[in-house]
Amino acid sequence: MSAAPAPPQAARAHVLIAVKDLRHAKSRLGPSLTADERAALTLAMVQDTVTAAFASTAVHAVTVITPDTVVAAAAAALGAAHFPDRGEDDLNAVLTAAARTVGPGRVLALQGDLPCLSGAELTAALAAARPLRRAVVVDHHGTGTSALIAESRDLDPRFGPNSARHHIDSGATALNGHWPGLRLDVDTPDDLAAAAALGPGSATTRALLSMNHAGSSRGR
Numbered sequence: 001m002s003a004a005p006a007p008p009q010a011a012r013a014h015v016l017i018a019v020k021d022l023r024h025a026k027s028r029l030g031p032s033l034t035a036d037e038r039a040a041l042t043l044a045m046v047q048d049t050v051t052a053a054f055a056s057t058a059v060h061a062v063t064v065i066t067p068d069t070v071v072a073a074a075a076a077a078l079g080a081a082h083f084p085d086r087g088e089d090d091l092n093a094v095l096t097a098a099a100r101t102v103g104p105g106r107v108l109a110l111q112g113d114l115p116c117l118s119g120a121e122l123t124a125a126l127a128a129a130r131p132l133r134r135a136v137v138v139d140h141h142g143t144g145t146s147a148l149i150a151e152s153r154d155l156d157p158r159f160g161p162n163s164a165r166h167h168i169d170s171g172a173t174a175l176n177g178h179w180p181g182l183r184l185d186v187d188t189p190d191d192l193a194a195a196a197a198l199g200p201g202s203a204t205t206r207a208l209l210s211m212n213h214a215g216s217s218r219g220r
Contacts, residue, residue: 012060013106013126013149015053016083016098017075018091019046019066026113032189033211041207043074045115045186048201050078052181053110055119058126064112065098092157099152109148109157111139115200116181124177125149134172138164140183140194147182148172 019025023035025042033041046064053062064075065083072082083098099107108126129135129149134156137147145163148155150172158166168174186192196208 011106012058013108014102014152015059015062015108015110015122016095016102017046017049017053017062017064017080017110017112018085018095019064019068019071019112021066021068022070026187028187029189029192032192037211040210041192041204042113043071044203044207045200046071046112047074047078047203048115049110049112049117050075050080051201051203052114052117052119053122054079056122056126057119058123059108059119061102063098063102065094091159095157095159096155099155102152105152107150107152107155109155109159111146111185113186114146114182114184115186115195115204116184116198117201118181121177121179121182122147125175125179125182128175128177129173132173134167134170135175136164136167136172137175137177137179137182139185140180140191144185146185 022039022042026038029038050062053059062080063083064071064080065085066072067085076082085094095109125137125147134150134154136145139146143162143164145159145167148157148167156170158170180198184195184198186195
């Protein structure tokens with residue numbers, strides 16, 4: 001049985017992924033990883049997130065918002081566009097600005113640290129969100145936002161502490177699908193262990209293997 005054809009481009013979503021400067025990435029992993037390891041892991045997770053987004057039949061484009069030239073180049077190599085961020089901009093303001101540049105249509109503001117994300121999960125989430133003005137995918141902790149879905153003019157991002165509650169209070173509907181990879185953003189050592197157990201994408205797998213090898217070498 002052949003797969004269903006992808007919807008026309010006008011009906012598909014434009015994914016926006018905001019990524020910090022790698023020098024400041026994933027500070028909560030500091031007790032477990034060196035600064036170079038955190039940067040390498042963050043870049044790998046972004047690559048896996050972008051790859052998964054492009055694997056969704058409900059996505060027609062991906063834009064990475066970042067001040068980091070290394071992240072921008074890696075995303076471009078995968079086919080993503082780049083929206084410049086001076087690094088001083090408020091996350092919500094820069095997401096709003098980026099959404100306005102992509103024109104009318106559905107946008108999905110997505111975390112960049114979702115190493116276990118699959119294209120099928122994004123396709124399912126976008127389908128569930130289709131009848132809704134704004135929708136949110138709450139992260140595995142129950143407090144953060146993994147994804148925010150809306151028309152570009154209605155995105156109204158409210159990322160930050162307790163962002164899930166802020167998005168819901170502002171009118172977004174929480175989606176209830178079973179999407180473990182979409183909900184598993186990595187900020188802490190426990191998150192990283194959960195991602196390793198769930199099964200990350202190829203770039204994150206290589207980064208973890210490299211770190212394990214380096215750790216073994218340091219231990220000799």
